[in-house]
Amino acid sequence: MSTNPPVITNETYAHRVARRFQADAFARNGLRMVIFLFILATLAPFLANSHALIRVTDGQTSFPIFLSLDPIEWRFLIYVPLGGVVYLLRRRLLTHWRIALCLVVAVIALVEIVLAYSHPINDPTNDRDRAASFKLLPPIPYSPIETTRDQFAPPSWKHPCGTDSTGRDIAARMLHGARTSLSIGFVSQSIALFIGIVLGGLAGYYRGWTDIAVCRFIEIMDCFPSLLLILVIIGIFESQNNMFVIMAVIGFTSWTGVARLVRAEFLRLSVQPFTLAAQAIGATDLRVILRHLLPNSLGPILVVGTFGVASAILIESSLSFLGFGMQAPTPSWGDILNESRRYIDFAWWLAFFPGLAILITIMSYNFVGEGLRDAVDPRLRLK
Amino acid sequence: MTTYILRRLLLIIPTLFGITLLTFLLVRLAPGNAALLKGGGGEGGGRAMTAEQRLATIKLYGLDKPPLVAYVDWVGRIARLDLGESWIDHRSVTAKIGERIGLTASIAGSALVLSYLIAIPLGVTAALRRGQGIDRVLTFILFLLYSIPNFAAALLLILFVAGGDYLNLLPMYGINSINASEMGTWGWIWDRILHMILPVVCLTYASLASISRYARVSMLEVLGQDFLRTARAKGLSERVVILRHALRNALIPLITIFTLELPVLIGGSVIIETIFSLPGMGQLMLQSLENRDNPTIMGITVLAALVTLGSYLIADILYVVVDPRMKYE
């Protein structure tokens, strides 16, 4: 029998996960799609706007698009380069991660404070009709909330995804709606991950009555169909169209999966020799949890987190569709679909394009989640 | 087994307590109810409430009593199926739910049964042809189905096969045609079936996708087991080996999957019944939410939670009954 000697490499766990992930074509393309969606969402104001990027009138050059940006749009634009800087400096920052954290928090706080005091310049006019010796318009020269006289225009070169009942450009609304979906997906999942890790971690590490109590709590939460519970909370507290409340409610109702998983991981890991060794040399519980248990369960947590973003996006669009989420004029995919219901017998583009956008987004996240799961732990393989 | 079931039943008590407490807290904290106490608010869907109705609602939720007393009262009322009166038409919530629950249960029930019936053969086929073309295609299609939001699917189905500019094969809205009563018994039944096709399809496909993924994994696990080799070594045909020895084992874990699907189906029926104008519980839920009809909202919520809890219980007991390994422990 030919023997293949065991391959010994100094490949780290993270590299191995990355390599396995890369080997999965679905996962790879899913991740590409997710990144692409992020870029689209980030650049939405530059891709779909009624203001010109550059305008030259009477020899004067101006950049009207920057004057028209909302604070929330500025914020999106600043976070991305901030993330890039942190990524590029990660090696240096990792050694002084406390300083890095303080720096990031300080920058975010500064941005928020400055934005809270600055007022958007409201410029209702558009640059499409304005005369200028030179103007560079965005690819879709309409803003998402701008109504035109072109009602129910089917897809054409002018409006690639058509227009709705008030003549708003669907392509522009969808590009900006991507921001709504992605930010709700991410923020609500961060909340869910936080609650799930804390409760699941406590249950898995301390066992006994803590565990029993947390498990009952999980079962109680799981008894309420999540969409129903979210609808009830939003309906009773009359908080539709409030993005932060919607994020919080989705987060507070979708942590049970994370908690179950973290609990199971902690139950498994807390009896492993390395945990016992850490406890034996007198490490505090907090140190054992943060230094030994949590890093070792990060892979599976990342997997549920990814699936969670997909389901949060789905819930958000369902809420908007039912009229309990983000509503016009705020662009949201679910809301476009909601409007399409009334005109379904002729305006197919109102349902088709946002439906496709939701489908592609959710599918990409699910592919990434599935690929991650296979890469992180072949035992969890579903393929 | 009896002790196991008894222990399982005991575990229900804290969960029941939690469900009622959570809904009670929601009611207490609801701004609409708080406003009632102050004598204002209470505009049920724009309709001003009479002093009498206001008092009834205050009594229902014990808004004027200390929280603990009010909670005990509330649990007692639920136990007697007294969910109060609707703020909209002043009818008993129990009666309102009662006349709509049948439709929702039959639609969600047929969706669940259908998805199991289709999902298991699909999952088993994919597992048997693991890694081959048919497995990849099936896996991809199921993944696609799993990711389509049901409201988008409903709208596109209406657009393409029910009315719209394209095919006009199936009715778009409602549970029966307007002239259904003139069709005779068989005509009426056929008409009802036609109306149910699209809603059931929209509820089925996502559950179908997720159940068949579980079925595939479950079957793959069984296919690697030693006892199949024993069965083959006995001389049994491949058909018997798969359909009798493998399938029986693969089906056991699938029993509990319906508990995962049930909450999804309940949430889905709110969307589907709204889109297809079906007078079920989901539609009632959305109407009540739009009209701020708190007693009805809370009634449906409690009911949905209790149904889900009941399904957990049934699944756990079924598991013990079906799996001989659990029976004697």
Next chain:
Amino acid sequence: MSAPFLHVENLGIQFGPTDNPLKAVDGISFDLAAGETLAVVGESGSGKSVTALALTRLLATPPARYVSGKIEFEGRNMLTIPEDELRKVRGKQIAYIFQEPSSSLNPVFTIGFQIQEAIELHRPEVRDVRGEIVCALERVGIRQPAERLGDYPHQLSGGMQQRVMIAMALACQPKLLVADEPTTALDVTIQKQIMDLLKELKQTSNMTVLLITHNFGLVADFADRVLVMFRGRIVESGPTAEVLRNPQHPYTRALIECVPKLGQKQRRLKVIDYAGIE
């Protein structure tokens, strides 16, 4: 002379990629006469279990590939006969006992049913199936067999489960019994009981037995002849007593030395020195 009972010639079985195959069985040949007991000895991965399973084509293809040779059982080549003919051989002519009784029995069927399946399939003439099952269980030393029929495998101990496996294998009176590591998963005391049972059954029913094992200790008073397999090849063969007394191949010597002997103090277990063998 008529065709030998079992004739294996130049059998080759591979796994893995065709360009860099894993040669699990690499051109082995041996004969087995009716009534004889042959032991195939080797460490795990030496290809002995693969050989045993190949006798009735029980290896799944893929991943396995039968690349060469033939397996003639009573004159018929088991590698080429059609599947439905083969199924009449499996269980009826050649029956198996596997290594792990707890996973080799189907957990969701009663032991009675699992034996019944074999009898109904191969001996349709039997009227009193129930009596036959009870008889089979009795023969393997299960007490009060009539009451055990409705038991599920997990209700029995490992030794009892292996007895059920043996009862199932013998229920159709096979000509050849392939015992693939029948005692490896069991406690030492139970191992002895099972081996004694097999020896007794072998004598009473005049069965041909192919014993697959990695344990030379089992071979000595059980098998007539021994084959030693190493990395897919037969490195030594001969009558049991002779091989034990005078092993030729260094690997055989190493294997024999691995068996701890009674009344002999050993500092540490022998480790096989593969470099010396190759």
